[in-house]
Amino acid sequence: MKICVVGAGYVGLTTSAVLADLGHQVTCVDLDQKKIRMLRDGKTPIYEEGLAELIETVTRSGKLLFSSDTASGIEDHPVILIAVGTPPQKDGSTNLAAVANVIEMIADHAHTHKTVITKSTVPPGTNEWIGRVLSDKGLPPENFDVVSNPEFLKEGTAVHDSFHPHRIVIGAKRKEAFQLVRSLYQKIKAPVIETNLAGAELIKYASNAFLAAKISFINEISRICDVYGADIKDVQRGLAEDPRIGPHFLRAGLGFGGSCFPKDLSALVHAAMDKGLTPSLLQAVSDVNETQTDFYLNKLEQNLNDLKGKQITVWGITFKPGTDDLRCSQSVKLINKLISKGSVIHTYDPVAKIESERVASHDDLYDSVKNSDALIIATEWPEFQAPDWERIKRSMNGTLLLDGRNFVDPESIRAHGLHYLEVARR
Numbered sequence: 001m002k003i004c005v006v007g008a009g010y011v012g013l014t015t016s017a018v019l020a021d022l023g024h025q026v027t028c029v030d031l032d033q034k035k036i037r038m039l040r041d042g043k044t045p046i047y048e049e050g051l052a053e054l055i056e057t058v059t060r061s062g063k064l065l066f067s068s069d070t071a072s073g074i075e076d077h078p079v080i081l082i083a084v085g086t087p088p089q090k091d092g093s094t095n096l097a098a099v100a101n102v103i104e105m106i107a108d109h110a111h112t113h114k115t116v117i118t119k120s121t122v123p124p125g126t127n128e129w130i131g132r133v134l135s136d137k138g139l140p141p142e143n144f145d146v147v148s149n150p151e152f153l154k155e156g157t158a159v160h161d162s163f164h165p166h167r168i169v170i171g172a173k174r175k176e177a178f179q180l181v182r183s184l185y186q187k188i189k190a191p192v193i194e195t196n197l198a199g200a201e202l203i204k205y206a207s208n209a210f211l212a213a214k215i216s217f218i219n220e221i222s223r224i225c226d227v228y229g230a231d232i233k234d235v236q237r238g239l240a241e242d243p244r245i246g247p248h249f250l251r252a253g254l255g256f257g258g259s260c261f262p263k264d265l266s267a268l269v270h271a272a273m274d275k276g277l278t279p280s281l282l283q284a285v286s287d288v289n290e291t292q293t294d295f296y297l298n299k300l301e302q303n304l305n306d307l308k309g310k311q312i313t314v315w316g317i318t319f320k321p322g323t324d325d326l327r328c329s330q331s332v333k334l335i336n337k338l339i340s341k342g343s344v345i346h347t348y349d350p351v352a353k354i355e356s357e358r359v360a361s362h363d364d365l366y367d368s369v370k371n372s373d374a375l376i377i378a379t380e381w382p383e384f385q386a387p388d389w390e391r392i393k394r395s396m397n398g399t400l401l402l403d404g405r406n407f408v409d410p411e412s413i414r415a416h417g418l419h420y421l422e423v424a425r426r
């Protein structure tokens with residue numbers, strides 16, 4: 001099948017490469033000419049495991065092309081897959097400007113039948129609106145189909161997740177549109193869920209909201225464990241043994257970040273409120289996450305007496321390990337709060353750096369702790385699990401270790417003479 005993917009971000013690039021590998025003829029278009037030049041030169045603009053290699057294979061076989069000519073991409077391909085950004089606005093609603101631009105271009109350049117597939121995460125009602133806009137702009141209804149086909153990949157494992165999805169969700173109106181999208185993925189083994197447009201949009205939001213809720217749930221329980229002297233890891237294990245609960249997404253810590261959970265949660269809250277509903281549970285999920293860094297900060301403050309003038313080292317600044325993405329990182333949020341309290345911040349991260357005069361970024365883990373009063377593990381990168389703790393203790397001015405991800409073993413930390421600052425750990 002001939003597919004034009006609009007947008008060369010995480011989702012667009014991965015989807016383009018995967019669809020090309022599945023045998024389709026794909027052209028990935030993006031307005032950013034620099035990005036397209038880079039891709040044509042064989043360079044991948046983002047770090048994602050296995051993606052550069054896959055792009056190289058499918059571009060060499062001629063199955064994947066890159067272009068900055070969106071109009072021709074739309075004219076020449078019967079299937080248009082939208083994978084542009086849908087960033088949040090200040091009030092929590094979704095900025096659909098990029099999607100609206102693509103729809104405008106489709107209306108102007110669709111001379112034959114187009115199946116318009118939305119992969120970008122868009123609020124409920126958006127795909128209906130897309131159909132209305134295309135009609136209003138004069139496209140006859142028999143000349144297009146609008147399909148919602150949300151994406152469930154995780155950053156860091158995007159390629160693997162795309163080849164092995166837990167489900168394929170298709171929201172559409174006509175039998176032919178369902179069939180076309182099924183056939184795109186026919187080589188992939190996964191249950192297919194067919195529903196209407198809003199159903200598909202809501203499966204995406206409900207999935208992310210549910211996962212975010214699990215994290216806020218365990219974080220709230222961890223606060224209760226902390227005051228009653230229970231170890232959250234034991235509680236987590238006890239929960240996980242019940243098959244109705246299961247072990248996943250129950251790791252307590254600093255809370256969730258990234259470009260999806262915080263944004264999608266507020267978009268869903270906004271969408272519910274737009275229709276006069278009060279989504280109390282969803283709001284509570286956000287509230288717990290918003291205050292989780294304060295919970296850790298208070299612990300540190302109590303133990304250091306005053307944060308002003310204290311040198312604090314933070315290990316891990318990305319929103320999770322395995323990515324260079326800093327968007328909505330809880331670590332960055334914590335660092336900003338520490339700065340506002342007058343602390344002097346040093347950081348080390350295996351792949352990312354904070355561009356700020358107020359933060360000293362180090363290339364070496366051991367350099368980062370020299371003369372520090374406290375060390376915080378904010379992201380669970382594997383190299384933070386068992387470094388040379390003796391050397392770290394000798395370098396530091398203080399002995400405090402705050403484990404923001406319950407990642408290291410408290411006993412072994414204490415054995416090295418460091419003070420493991422417990423947050424629901426024993």
Ligand code: UGA
Nearest residue numbers: 151152153154155215249250251255256257258260319320
């Ligand atoms: C998330 C979803 O997991 C994907 O299924 C979805 O497709 C994607 O959003 C999206 O909507 O595009 P992602 O943002 O890449 O994927 O990251 P996750 O691995 O889900 O982690 C999100 C955050 O939750 C991270 O900050 C992580 O540290 C935190 N987390 C995760 C916890 O604090 N505890 C856990 O037990 C799990």
